[in-house]
Amino acid sequence: MRKSFYLLLFLAVVGIASAYAQHGKREFRGAWMPTVTGEYTWKSEKEMKAKLVSELNLLEDAGINAVFFQIRPEADAWYNSSFEPWSRFITGTQGQNPGWDPTAFMIEECHKRGMEFHAWINPYRVKTSQNTVLSKNHYYYRHPELFFEYGGQTFFDPSRKESRDFICNVVIDIVTKYNVDAIHMDDYFYPYPKPGETIPDEVAFKANSRGYKDIGDWRRDNVNLLIKKIHDALMETAPWVQFGISPFGIYRNASSDPKGSLTNGLQNYDQLYADVLLWARNGWIDYLVPQIYWEIGNPAADYAELLYWWGDNIENCNYYVGQDVLRTASPKNFGTQQRAKFDLMRSNPNVDGYCLYPVKQIIANPGKYTTRLKTTFNRYPALPPVIKRFEGGKPDKVRKVKVVETGNGKVLFWSVKDRGDELHSPVKFCVYRFESKRDIDLDRPSALIKVTTDTFIELPDNENVRSCYYVITSVDRFNNESVKVVKKVKF
Numbered sequence: 001m002r003k004s005f006y007l008l009l010f011l012a013v014v015g016i017a018s019a020y021a022q023h024g025k026r027e028f029r030g031a032w033m034p035t036v037t038g039e040y041t042w043k044s045e046k047e048m049k050a051k052l053v054s055e056l057n058l059l060e061d062a063g064i065n066a067v068f069f070q071i072r073p074e075a076d077a078w079y080n081s082s083f084e085p086w087s088r089f090i091t092g093t094q095g096q097n098p099g100w101d102p103t104a105f106m107i108e109e110c111h112k113r114g115m116e117f118h119a120w121i122n123p124y125r126v127k128t129s130q131n132t133v134l135s136k137n138h139y140y141y142r143h144p145e146l147f148f149e150y151g152g153q154t155f156f157d158p159s160r161k162e163s164r165d166f167i168c169n170v171v172i173d174i175v176t177k178y179n180v181d182a183i184h185m186d187d188y189f190y191p192y193p194k195p196g197e198t199i200p201d202e203v204a205f206k207a208n209s210r211g212y213k214d215i216g217d218w219r220r221d222n223v224n225l226l227i228k229k230i231h232d233a234l235m236e237t238a239p240w241v242q243f244g245i246s247p248f249g250i251y252r253n254a255s256s257d258p259k260g261s262l263t264n265g266l267q268n269y270d271q272l273y274a275d276v277l278l279w280a281r282n283g284w285i286d287y288l289v290p291q292i293y294w295e296i297g298n299p300a301a302d303y304a305e306l307l308y309w310w311g312d313n314i315e316n317c318n319y320y321v322g323q324d325v326l327r328t329a330s331p332k333n334f335g336t337q338q339r340a341k342f343d344l345m346r347s348n349p350n351v352d353g354y355c356l357y358p359v360k361q362i363i364a365n366p367g368k369y370t371t372r373l374k375t376t377f378n379r380y381p382a383l384p385p386v387i388k389r390f391e392g393g394k395p396d397k398v399r400k401v402k403v404v405e406t407g408n409g410k411v412l413f414w415s416v417k418d419r420g421d422e423l424h425s426p427v428k429f430c431v432y433r434f435e436s437k438r439d440i441d442l443d444r445p446s447a448l449i450k451v452t453t454d455t456f457i458e459l460p461d462n463e464n465v466r467s468c469y470y471v472i473t474s475v476d477r478f479n480n481e482s483v484k485v486v487k488k489v490k491f
Contacts, residue, residue: 023346025445026479027382028320028353030066030118030289031059031362035089036073036128039360042092045100052102053109055359060113062362062370063378065451067110068184068246068355071103072121072170074128075139075156079103082173083166085135095135107179114428114451116384118182118244119174123167123226125188127154139166148201151194158190158222158273159204168229175238181477182242183234187291189223190273192266219273231284240422240477242387246289246322246355247276249306251313261309263301280317286387287317289355293324296340304344311350318385321345321354329367338369342377352385380445383430383479390478395426397482398472403459403489410459412487414472426474428453430481434469442471442484451475465491 033055040048059067071078076087076094079102085095090102103119110117126140130152134140140147146160156163171183190199205215212218227245234241252260252269260267268274279285290310294301307321328337345351356362362370398414412431419425431450434440441447450457459470467490474482 023377023382023445025383025443025448026352026385028066028287028318028355028384029064029378029382030068030320030353030355031064031359032068032120032355032357033070033359034073034120035070035078035087036122037358037360038089040102041089045098048090048102049105052106055363056109056113056115058363058370059359060115062373063381064356064362065114065382065384066116066118066181066355067106068118068120069103069106069110070120070122071174072119073125074122074132075126076135079174079178081170083139083170085138088132094133095137103178111179111428111453114453116181117179118184118242119178119180120184120186121171121174122188123185124156124158124163124190125153126156129153148199150191150199151197153191155191157201157204158219158226159201159208164226164229167226168233171230172233172237175234175241180241182244182286183230184244184246186246187248187268187272187274190219190271193271216270216273220269220275223273224275224278227279227284228282238422242286243284244287244289245274245276245279245285246291247274248272249290249292249294249322250301251277251290251310259313262305264299265301277313277315281315283316283389285317286389287320287352288314289320289322291322291324291357293322293327293357295327295337296344303341307344307348307351311348314350317388318352319350320352323354323356325356325358325361325369326366329361329369331367338367338372338377353382381448381451382445383448383451383475383481386480387478390423390476390480393424393476393478393480395424395474395476395480395482398426398429398455398474398485401472401485401487403487408458409461410489410491411456412459412470412472412489413456414485415455416474422477424476426482427477428475429455430473430475431457432471432473432484434471435465437469437486437488440469440471440484440486442473442481447471459489461491467491 077084078087086097088094090098107117146157146163147154148157205218234243247268250263250265250267252267253263254260268276292303292306294303296303396417398416401414404411416426429452432447433449470487470489471484473484
């Protein structure tokens with residue numbers, strides 16, 4: 001069986017101390033920053049900004065190049081929304097204006113560091129608890145017929161066209177107001193099943209089954225309709241914005257479908273009614289980040305089995321691996337799981353990168369997990385992979401490259417032509433350094449020293465060399481890279 005093979009591979013890998021699979025120049029390195037957990041609630045603007053900046057600095061230092069910031073945890077807003085009230089997870093009271101815009105702040109701070117900003121929203125959830133007090137102007141009070149209660153929580157009814165229209169309007173409001181790189185949804189579609197409870201949608205199914213005989217097929221189509229609607233609206237309004245999904249780590253077990261994974265757990269397709277492979281196959285999404293949070297060798301859901309299964313079955317979009325920091329770095333693993341997981345990821349040609357959950361644990365550094373990111377696994381910066389639907393394009397190359405002497409040393413400057421084209425204009429730049437002209441190879445990870453939105457870089461003091469070569473390329477929104485421009489710098 002495949003699982004036995006992966007377990008043997010794991011044991012072999014951890015026995016070889018130097019067996020770190022090296023990443024290429026391109027790798028997606030994300031981090032989830034949840035707000036529904038209350039980590040930022042009741043902080044003043046100054047306190048929250050200081051906390052967010054500190055966290056982003058740490059993530060940058062650890063090599064992270066994309067942030068998934070939760071801006072809509074409960075049909076509410078961490079931004080200036082035209083449709084929904086301010087989130088209670090900012091001030092403690094839903095609808096209370098904090099007096100500043102955390103999303104605008106985070107976008108600016110992420111882009112300043114060359115990081116992508118993925119606007120993380122939950123599509124259907126309205127209350128995480130029945131104790132939640134909704135703002136008096138919440139959409140729930142205007143149209144209570146569009147919602148249902150389940151498991152002590154409140155949700156938009158996915159079967160209602162009005163629900164889909166409203167959620168789509170929220171998305172378009174975000175992408176037209178903010179310079180986000182992506183709209184991101186996690187694993188919460190239909191609610192996770194609760195023992196002894198039934199989703200209260202049988203009346204809606206009988207009234208408008210759209211020809212479906214099975215309620216499961218009908219529920220899946222309800223979600224399909226939302227995903228396609230958002231995709232189509234993004235293509236019309238902001239086609240440069242990516243659309244990504246982070247599903248639960250199991251699509252289907254082999255016991256339910258011979259093509260499923262050798263696992264035994266809850267299933268996206270059957271319990272959450274999320275046919276994520278269909279969305280990828282149809283080109284409705286740009287990336288998938290399955291939450292493969294388990295350990296290598298887990299008897300119910302083996303990390304290695306799932307990593308390969310998703311890689312073999314995802315079509316037509318990028319594939320990033322969702323990883324849980326604490327489960328990987330628990331004391332019983334002593335770092336061996338982290339090393340083995342990175343080896344498996346980086347040796348699999350179908351994997352384009354990873355995303356870590358949550359930022360709180362990255363900061364906590366359990367088992368020196370984050371230290372290893374910085375010193376070993378993410379030793380060099382990385383440029384995210386090209387988004388598949390725009391592979392092959394090239395933005396304009398940089399111009400007017402020059403070195404300027406300042407009181408603090410040399411600074412390398414460049415410029416770029418503004419085409420006024422959101423799809424193809426440069427949004428950031430890669431800077432490489434080589435000892436000699438014959439060494440120039442842009443695929444060498446160690447040569448990439450910076451990914452930046454600035455049009456300059458301060459050069460380090462190079463007293464031990466007489467000259468070196470810097471290479472600058474421009475990068476568009478889909479991470480296509482321009483033709484290189486080489487500048488010799490004398491010291």
